Amino acid sequence: MKTFFTRTASALVFVAVMLGGILYTEFTFFLLFFLIGFFAFQEYFKLIRHIDADYNSISPVHKISAPLAGAAILCAFTGNSFPVLGVPLGLIGWWATVIFLLVMPLGEILFSKDFYLKNLGYSAIGLLYVIIPFGLLIHLRLNAINITYTPGNVGTAPGWLIPLLLIIFIWINDTMAYIVGSLIGKTPFAPTISPKKTIEGTVGGMVLAVATAAIYGHFWGSSYLSLQHWIVLASIAAIFGTIGDLIESKLKRMAGVKDSGNIMPGHGGFLDRFDSLLLAAPFAWIYVQSFMIY
Known part of the structure; x- marks a missing residue:
């Protein structure tokens, strides 16, 4: 119980610091x-x-x-x-x-x-x-980038939008992967790197992250981004975020350590928290520069 409260408290502080830093x-x-x-x-x-x-x-x-x-x-x-x-x-x-x-x-x-x-x-x-x-x-x-946010319309996206969306999509993917994996996960995805990951959980997390982005983008997000951008950015976050997580897990396994650090009680270090972002960010940047700038 003490560990649960410690993890919860540190997670709340983490979210507050992240949102404040990103949006202020x-x-x-x-x-x-x-x-x-x-x-x-x-x-x-x-x-x-x-x-x-x-x-x-x-x-x-x-x-x-x-x-x-x-x-x-x-x-x-x-x-x-x-x-x-x-x-x-x-x-x-x-x-x-x-x-x-x-x-x-x-x-x-x-x-x-x-x-x-x-x-x-x-x-x-x-x-x-x-x-x-x-x-x-x-x-x-x-x-700030001029982007096509609805077919035929061009506007300026706030600079914080893409980074914040990447972080949110990665969080949704990780959370849904954990839930789906806990409920129906049976087939190991990468047993030598991350034994707890399952194919069912990994695929489920990706599908639900993209579906969430598509639903929000269709009904409420068209004033910010075109629907295809919501879907592609969520796909980048889910796919490359998962690969990024596996890369860091492999490094930790090679190093023989459980966590990369202990800056966050119950949550590990900076690499543990941002391993998915390390691989998703470059591909998102390439996509933005190639397909979103007007």
Whole structure:
């Protein structure tokens, strides 16, 4: 019972912080996902150290410059927003990104006791896997887009809409997958990675997430997005969100840990909470840029 109340309380705080950060201002959105991305990157480092002990031997320069490069990349996605002494934060971020991406390999080569090229690869993969998706979400939020929201009509979508919808669709998919799997799930989906997942639950969660989006989009959401956009975004969240969850589960299994961190009592770490978003966000960004911008 104590665990239930702990999980519930932390979940309520989590929802309040997420909604406040996403909806309040552009800066709170950036700050929210900057912090999430930064700490998720740290958890990724910890997983890699468990997976491959050689990563513990990286040089101090590498150890410092990798997270700084991640922070710089997140700043770079802000574009012309948030000027610092008249200079856009995005421009500062791009210059800092170039600097730290040069310093990281040079520092590893020159100052590591035992140089392993794979250690640079682990850090590079972390930047792609963890940092870039959050950067793309920030880009979506800070760049209002002209979209077709009903056939023949064009309007400007609020920047928070797509990121918020992705998170909601992922939550619906996860919740429905758990419920359906608990009720009728019998066939393991990926037993070596996530033994509790079933094919029935996974498919049920995807179908119900897309159906929910389609129903809402048809009856109430046409003033924001065309029906096909509701369906496609929900499909992206359900399909790639599920794959993202399996990828992080695989990393944890390889690392021999249950959770990536313990920032949320009863809910694990940042990677545990946002693993689905890491893969769904890039594909949603590609879809928006390719098919939604007028």
